[in-house]
Amino acid sequence: MRCAARRCAGRRRRRRARGGRWRRPRRRARAEEGRGLVRGSSTPVRGAVLLYGLLAVGAVTWVLADRGTIDLWRHPEPLWRFPFAAGLAGGLVVGVVFGRIVAWLSRWAVRRTRWGAGLHEEFHALLGPLPDSDILLLAFLSAAAEECFFRGALQPTVGLVAASLMFGGMHLPVNKRFIVWTIEATVLGFALGALFWAGGQLAAPVAAHFTINYENLHFVRRYRPA
Known part of the structure; x- marks a missing residue:
């Protein structure tokens, strides 16, 4: 026993x-x-944080030198003028709805087209399995910095067309699969610029940009084309 x-x-x-x-x-x-938030993030994420920081500084410097103010949130000559609170609330709603539509179209392209699936695979290989904290950080910084620079600072000075083309040019293709991304960014630049001009605030383009990137980064992480 x-x-x-x-x-x-x-x-x-x-x-x-x-x-x-x-x-x-x-x-x-x-x-x-669970790692992330810059220190524990991947090299592409740390590089993106640095880039967006430089864009934000460039936006404030540009608008201060060009217009003598740091107010880059409001368009100096909007199509329609709304009270600030109403324009802010309405812009956020319009931006989120527009962003969800664009994100849905992106998912449709990934599932239904070869170029969409190829681009999706490239982003998955580049970014890897991003944690939720890095997805939130990238979506917020890209929306805030890019919209402040291209829409808030550049567009009132150089015009909608030039600012949108420069926005597309920033998304340069690293290989042939990314050419579609550059074209999409250029078209999206025109749409975001139109939202800024029409509403008179950055609320709509920032909300749309954030929603698109937040939804698409989550989709890149969880979905693998067959």
Whole structure:
């Protein structure tokens, strides 16, 4: 009986030891998935944060030198003039709705077209499995910095067409699959510029830009084309 008890106790200890060894990699994997917010982020994310910081500084410098103010939120000559609160609320609603439509079209293209699936794979390979914190950070910084620079600072000075073309030019293709991305960015630049001009505030383009990037980055992480 004592020998049997010792054997059972030994088996239990070995099972617990094996279980501990197998659980540690899972804990490490969960910890790695939770990293982000610049210090624990991938190199592309850190580079993007630096780029968006430079864009934000450039936007403030441009508008201060050109118009003698740091107010780049409001268009100096909008199509329609709304009270600030009404324009802000309406712009956020319009921007989110517009962004959801564009994100849905992007998902449709990935599932239904070869060029969409190819571009999706390129982004997945470039960005990897981004944690939620990095997705939120990238979506916010890209929306705020790019809209402040291209719409808030440049558009009132150089015009809608030139600002939209420069916005598309910023999204230069690194290979042939990314050419579609450059074209999409140029077309989207015209749409975001029109929202800024029509509403007189950056609320709509910033909300739209954030929604598009937030939805699409989550989609890039979770979906793999067949």
